[in-house]
Amino acid sequence: MGNVINLKVNGLNYSVDVELGETLLDVLREKLDITSPKRGCEMGECGACTVIMNDLAVNSCLVLAIEANNAEIYTVESLKKNGKLHPLQKSFVDNGAIQCGFCTPGMLMSAKALIDRNPDPTEDDIKEAIAGNICRCTGYKPIVEAIKKAVSTMKKEGS
Ligand code: FES
Ligand code: FES
16 A cells, blocks of 8 residues: 655655655656656665755665655756756856766755855865765766866855
């Protein structure tokens, strides 16, 4: 028998019927059609499924749907505002931080969670924040650079 959970995703309220073993990743992708969180290892090791849940970056493959009851979730779909890319997204594009793109949504949400709690992170803070996100393409340097540049853009814009 299913259980109904309530959750707020990208500012919208949902009630979803879930099974006991279902994960937050399953709910987002299969039931809400929010497909930016990627299904990678499903073991908490690659970070491709990272979303922000109650202000923290979490691996949605490790969160049971029932644990997400009443949670507030944000995915990459929330970043673009009025047709404009978020400074983090723009910086990833401008700095060659996206190659195949599989890791990108998770990277962006780890970076977003970091700058939400610390608008002036050091390079070490950035590296620590994305330590759980694996990228097989870029060698990480362009990603760290992109986050640093986005931080400085956001400081200038006061956003
Ligand atoms: S799919 Fe969740 S950590 Fe890899
Ligand atoms: S861009 Fe391909 S895994 Fe990161």
